[in-house]
Amino acid sequence: MAILQLDALQPGMVLAADATQLNGRVLLRAGATLTEQHLRVFRMWGLSEADIVGADPERLHDAKLAAADPAHLERQRATLTDRFRHTDNTHPVMVELFRWCLEQSVEEAKR
Amino acid sequence: MTAIPRCLTEAIIDVPSLPAVYSRLSTAVEDPHRSVRDIESVVHEDAALAGRLLRLANSAFFGFPARVDTISRAITLIGTRQLRDLALATSVMDIFKGLSPEHITMESFWRHSVACGLVSRILATWRREPNPEQFFVAGLLHDIGRLIMYLKLSDDMSHILDTARQSGELLFRCEQAHLGYDHAAVGGELLSRWNLPPHVFMAVAYHHAPHQAGLHTQTAALVHVADVLVNGMACGSSGERYVPPLSTEAWQLLGLPASIIEPTLKLLKQQIADTLGTLLGDGQ
Numbered sequence: 001m002a003i004l005q006l007d008a009l010q011p012g013m014v015l016a017a018d019a020t021q022l023n024g025r026v027l028l029r030a031g032a033t034l035t036e037q038h039l040r041v042f043r044m045w046g047l048s049e050a051d052i053v054g055a056d057p058e059r060l061h062d063a064k065l066a067a068a069d070p071a072h073l074e075r076q077r078a079t080l081t082d083r084f085r086h087t088d089n090t091h092p093v094m095v096e097l098f099r100w101c102l103e104q105s106v107e108e109a110k111r
Numbered sequence: 112m113t114a115i116p117r118c119l120t121e122a123i124i125d126v127p128s129l130p131a132v133y134s135r136l137s138t139a140v141e142d143p144h145r146s147v148r149d150i151e152s153v154v155h156e157d158a159a160l161a162g163r164l165l166r167l168a169n170s171a172f173f174g175f176p177a178r179v180d181t182i183s184r185a186i187t188l189i190g191t192r193q194l195r196d197l198a199l200a201t202s203v204m205d206i207f208k209g210l211s212p213e214h215i216t217m218e219s220f221w222r223h224s225v226a227c228g229l230v231s232r233i234l235a236t237w238r239r240e241p242n243p244e245q246f247f248v249a250g251l252l253h254d255i256g257r258l259i260m261y262l263k264l265s266d267d268m269s270h271i272l273d274t275a276r277q278s279g280e281l282l283f284r285c286e287q288a289h290l291g292y293d294h295a296a297v298g299g300e301l302l303s304r305w306n307l308p309p310h311v312f313m314a315v316a317y318h319h320a321p322h323q324a325g326l327h328t329q330t331a332a333l334v335h336v337a338d339v340l341v342n343g344m345a346c347g348s349s350g351e352r353y354v355p356p357l358s359t360e361a362w363q364l365l366g367l368p369a370s371i372i373e374p375t376l377k378l379l380k381q382q383i384a385d386t387l388g389t390l391l392g393d394g395q
Contacts, residue, residue, distance in 0.1 A: 005373050046237070049370035083345065086281055087354050092369035093362055097343040100376050
């Protein structure tokens with residue numbers, strides 16, 4: 001099981017834990033198989049993530065970066081590491097931020 | 112707030128005050144006997160403001176499905192307080208229009224500011240805050256003190272920017288080392304002189320030390336986190352090259368999961384160009 005972002009959710013995935021809003025309201029119980037309709041409800045009710053059976057967010061991230069030119073990726077990583085020199089980059093927020101910035105620079109290079 | 116020297120307070124007094132229409136609008140909004148129509152007529156006293164607000168109501172900032180044609184319709188959809196806060200945002204940007212500090216471009220400064228405002232607003236929405244626009248204003252104005260310092264303390268700021276570049280230190284720490292105060296204190300001072308609500312000027316004054324903001328710690332924490340995110344993305348810049356350290360306490364105070372970072376940044380990407388264009392008055 002692993003937490004996936006709303007955008008990574010797809011019909012057919014199985015919830016490993018209840019899908020709850022920030023206030024604790026349960027939208028869907030663990031064990032349910034997601035449908036297109038569920039995803040629409042999640043989006044409307046502002047759910048940002050769900051715990052999915054057998055998912056691996058690291059693999060998704062790696063897959064996005066695998067498409068990039070390795071030399072470019074290394075340069076971007078170095079630029080970001082310098083920009084993030086004053087922050088604790090093990091904090092979950094900083095991990096997310098760093099990862100997103102890296103993915104963005106890869107996507108921009110593709111265009 | 113860190114005490115700032117008299118010479119700078121005088122420099123702040125030189126900054127023009129907010130347009131009169133804003134204080135009339137503010138009075139009208141707080142008066143329970145005034146109707147939507149009254150508020151609409153106050154907004155219409157300033158045609159440029161009315162036009163700007165309508166363009167904002169029709170931009171990606173709100174993303175309403177149908178066209179908003181009148182101020183009264185915008186008030187119904189957005190809310191009176193919210194409209195007042197947006198009027199404040201565009202009035203402040205107007206005051207600094209046409210200025211060109213030698214250290215940064217205004218485009219880059221406002222891009223950073225608007226991005227921070229948008230992220231503050233998005234985070235406030237995740238927290239289901241009743242008036243997200245007030246967080247937009249706080250985020251938008253968080254670095255306004257630095258703009259004043261570029262304009263009034265040009266030589267000092269050149270020196271501070273050089274020091275930061277050579278030492279790899281954070282810009283606000285260099286400001287503190289060289290001057291004894293930083294841009295956050297200057298911004299807070301200006302905004303309190305403008306009689307903005309305390310949670311706005313306190314959030315601005317303490318966006319680098321949110322836990323010191325007393326009653327307004329939560330707003331300050333929100334702007335603090337937004338500033339970290341926007342600096343990470345290097346979306347515009349107010350001169351800072353590095354990401355300021357994230358206060359763990361500030362993040363915890365918001366009570367949000369780390370998984371909202373990605374959707375937040377995606378929303379920012381969708382909204383930034385349109386909002387920046389509207390607020391800077393492009394396409395008139």
